[in-house]
Amino acid sequence: MTHHVSTTGPVLILYTGGTLGMEHSAQGWVPAAGFEQRIQQAQQGWPHAHALPAWRYAAIDPPIDSANMTQQLWLRMRDEIVHAVQQGCNGVVVLHGTDTLAYSAAALSFLLGGLGVPVVLTGSMRPAVQADTDAWANVFGALAAIPRSTAGVFVYFHQRLLHGAQVTKWHSDADDAFRSLGREEAQPDLGAIPTELNFQVQRQPVSLAVVPFYPGFQASMLQRVLESGVQGIVLECYGTGTGPTEDAQLLAVLRRATAEGVAVVGSSQCPIGNVLPGQYAAGSLLVQAGMLPSGRMTREAALAKLFSLLGAGVNTDALPTYWRHNFCGEL
Incomplete structure (x- = not known):
């Protein structure tokens, strides 16, 4: 049975890097740290900002281009998310590069089984520093999705909430870059997760x-x-x-x-x-x-x-x- 979670605790925003937080360098766009301040500044001018849930911030350091995602980083994300929920967070927004976002959404779907809160991954096709960025619509859209979401792992992108275990990156350039290859409306059934394989089970990297x-x-x-x-x-x-x-x-x-x-x-x-x-x-x-x-x-x-x-x-x-x-x- 799916259920909506309590809205009393804050949401964790977990920043891993990706296009949305990148800055320009001589070699091209590269991941940059310090994204918390940018979120705070952007939220001040965001329509309906007052309706967004309270949040706190954590980051995977150093931030990465998601092309460099690894199983070890999946496990670090899992640890950060579980720790945040144990500390009272009632949901998590993961900021992630788009290249491997679907892989991470699938991995977290299995690593966080039974955790009992919504976890929403999002990113952007253009950096937040660009005037025409899609970053803030996705970040604040993902934040707003937490209180109305059931427990499970999702991807929020271009005004759509997608099933984390069924999503794939469909387009390399379009703002609407992701598709759910199963149900369009995301409603994970979390009733079938065996206790012996839930979020409490520690995993090791696998070749x-x-x-x-x-x-x-x-x-x-x-x-x-x-x-x-x-x-x-x-x-x-x-x-x-x-x-x-x-x-x-x-x-x-x-x-x-x-x-x-x-x-x-x-x-x-x-x-x-x-x-x-x-x-x-x-x-x-x-x-x-x-x-x-x-x-x-x-x-x-x-x-x-x-x-x-x-x-x-x-x-x-x-x-x-x-x-x-x-x-x-x-x-």
């Missing part, structure tokens, strides 16, 4: 790879990825989960990988895709070789879910059961 199929793909390419020591692979399949299964060597590599404890999951290359084992023989053979189908999960959600499960210590024997479990609307 993962995303490997797309394409015409000409060879088994030796997948073998080289496996030799790098990865613990899990997201195979980006065609359509409903097919691949070049006439290559017996590829199937043998997959069988060997899963037998040795490497988690292999399959997602669709289609923006709106559904991996359906059994519809085509070319998909069934991949499943028989050990690939777990990901249903309607996006690439971002599949990668984040694999990180969340393996990082919590779930072994490959238990993985199939958890993989089919709908944690936060990702399926």
Whole structure:
């Protein structure tokens, strides 16, 4: 059951960097610190500023271009958010660069399961220092969304609140840069998060790879990825989960990988895709070789879910059961 949270505590604004806080340098736009003062100044002239919830500020230091996002930073964000909620914050706005914002939204959807407050990620397509910036509409829109949101992880961008485990960056330039590839209206179902995998569980970084199929793909390419020591692979399949299964060597590599404890999951290359084992023989053979189908999960959600499960210590024997479990609307 979803529920609205109390509005008595402040909202944490967690600044990680990204375009909205950047300044111009000789090398181009670079992340800058000190964004708290800019928010305060902009809020003074913002329409309906009086209706925004009270907030306090924290930052990941140093701020980054989100192209440099890592699993370690996901875990730092998780720690900052959990600590803030334990200190009485009733919601969190994460200011984030747009390049990997959808990945972080998916990761936090799994890392913060059961936390009980709304967490809203946002950013901008143009820096806040530019006159035509979209930063303040997104920052203050995300802040305003907290009191009216249910518990869960969301993305607020260009006047839309999107489901954190279903979102992807759709456009590299447009202000309306993000899309939800599931429900447009974000209402995560948080009733299905197992206690043993909720926000209280500490995770460790995991070596993962995303490997797309394409015409000409060879088994030796997948073998080289496996030799790098990865613990899990997201195979980006065609359509409903097919691949070049006439290559017996590829199937043998997959069988060997899963037998040795490497988690292999399959997602669709289609923006709106559904991996359906059994519809085509070319998909069934991949499943028989050990690939777990990901249903309607996006690439971002599949990668984040694999990180969340393996990082919590779930072994490959238990993985199939958890993989089919709908944690936060990702399926």
